[in-house]
Amino acid sequence: MAARLDAGPGAGVARPEQVAGKTGLETLQAMLRGELPYPPIARTLDFMLLEVDEGRATFQGTPGPAHLNPMGTIHGGWYATLLDSALGCAVHTMMPAGRGYTTAELGVNLVRAIGPRAPRVRAEGKVIHCGRQLATAEARLYGPDGTLYAHATTTCLVFELPKQT
Numbered sequence: 558m559a560a561r562l563d564a565g566p567g568a569g570v571a572r573p574e575q576v577a578g579k580t581g582l583e584t585l586q587a588m589l590r591g592e593l594p595y596p597p598i599a600r601t602l603d604f605m606l607l608e609v610d611e612g613r614a615t616f617q618g619t620p621g622p623a624h625l626n627p628m629g630t631i632h633g634g635w636y637a638t639l640l641d642s643a644l645g646c647a648v649h650t651m652m653p654a655g656r657g658y659t660t661a662e663l664g665v666n667l668v669r670a671i672g673p674r675a676p677r678v679r680a681e682g683k684v685i686h687c688g689r690q691l692a693t694a695e696a697r698l699y700g701p702d703g704t705l706y707a708h709a710t711t712t713c714l715v716f717e718l719p720k721q722t
Contacts, residue, residue, distance in 0.1 A: 558589075558607055565591025568600045573721050581652030585609045604639050604680075606646060612684035614646035619677050631671045636698060640665055640709040643682030643696040648713045651687040655718055658692060662712040669706045677701060690715055 571593045576584050586609060587593045599605050604618030618639045626632040641663055648658050671678060682696040692715055698707040 558605060561589075561591045562595050562605060566594040568597040569594030570596070577721055578654050580654050581649035581656075582609060582611060585614070585646060585649060598638065598642075602635060602638055604642070606642075607679070609646060609650050611650055612647060612687070614643050614650060614682045616643045616646075616680045616682075617677060618680070620671050633665070633667055636667055636671075636707045637663065637665045637709070639678070639680045640682075640696045640698055640707060641711065643680035644694045644709060644711040645682075645713070647682035647684050647694045647696070648687065648692045648711070648715075651684055651692065652715070656715060657718045658713040658715045660711055661691075661714045663709065664711070665707060665709040667707045669704065671700070671706050678706060688715065 575593055579587070584593065585606065588595055589606060589609065595606065602618065602624065603621060604616050607615045607617050616639055620631045620635055624631050624635040641660060645660060652658060678698055678700055680696050680698045682694055685693045685695055692713040694711050696709045697705060699705055
């Protein structure tokens with residue numbers, strides 16, 4: 558997946574005309590095919606979108622030395638960002654063309670420290686409800702052996718995107 562993403566436009570932000578008329582799901586699928594840039598934060602924090610479907614998004618991340626806190630463990634913000642990405646992209650898959658969202662509330666529960674036995678983790682996000690004004694979703698962060706490291710919920714505000722002229 559990393560090779561496909563880097564073979565495309567790489568990290569960046571899609572221009573409005575590149576996503577005009579696309580649903581959120583279509584936009585994320587185009588990103589996975591390497592037709593649209595992927596967000597620069599994914600490179601910074603060493604994670605990537607792996608798959609999307611209606612109401613679902615899966616990310617994979619590799620925590621490393623750059624993500625350590627002063628105590629030498631993976632910073633809670635790294636967990637939160639990976640989970641927020643899975644939550645937000647799950648909601649994004651539900652957006653019709655011309656609609657957007659933003660995180661209004663994010664709750665993260667860290668249940669276990671990520672140690673050397675988990676060289677890679679996956680965050681799986683799933684929409685619980687998506688309406689005209691609000692969407693809610695939940696996500697879980699797992700290790701390769703199925704160990705749960707964290708779980709999260711979000712409430713997103715849903716809105717009409719400004720018209721492009």
